[in-house]
Amino acid sequence: MSQAILPNYLIVGAILFGLGAIGFLSRRNLILMFLSAEMMLQGVALNLVGFGGHHKNYQGQAFVIFMLTVAACEAALALALILVLFRNRKTLDVSVWQDLREANQDPVQDESPLLLEPEMTPMHFPRLTPAGLRPDQAASPEEAATRG
Template sequence: MTPEEQRFLLVGAGLFVLGIIGFLTRRNLILMVLSAELMLHGISLTMVTFGRMHQTQEGQAFTIFTLTVAACEAGLALSLVLALYRKSHSLDIQLWSELRESDLAGPTADIASETEKPVDAYENIPKLTPAGIVPKDPPRTSASSGATSSGRV
């Protein structure tokens, strides 16, 4: 193993360790995704270095595959973050505990901002009722006068 290969392996291991530390210590979902990407790049650098050490191309081929999967993962994670941010107006993953199933235990940590309710931007959007339940008939507004009418159409 040449000194150059040793440096590449150390940099790859350093990237992986920094990614783990960032993933475990952050509560912001975007920073967690970036930390996961950092771990993947550390692994990719290590695979290319091992491929170079053994005079094979498998490390490079697997790295290209890993980078493709990482790009797909980043796109999906970003779309998930945007959808959840629109719902809760926060990037803190502990505030998203309302997405949890109701029969599971809640988080043990107290959150100071838990008392603040985020503004629901989607409260005026029609919602489907569950099967077997008769939906409530909301009062209708007349287009010309703006008054509500209780009669059926």
């Protein structure tokens, strides 16, 4: 039964792989870039599982488990690295890291100003309360923004 379905798994895998690649190339948030790369791995996992089902063995699934392990390792390192980078520049933007480049080249800057969209008014996100403060006494997001 499940043999004929192999190409469908491969197709979904290829699409996830491609979409992940697009996300990696275009999203500027470091975390989203990393998640996009992980999504490419999901495409690979679908490939492997599809092939495993097709060949009726568990080597494909075992491969996915090792992939998962390595992805977890990379996630741990990514998390640490992103935290350090954020501590340094106070932003998750990947484009601020362009000091190392060919000499005599101007840095790439964003040309067009942002369009102010009505629905883009500041949103409130759940925030971690700083240590030693009661949640209800923690600073509001606006105050936190002014404090940096």
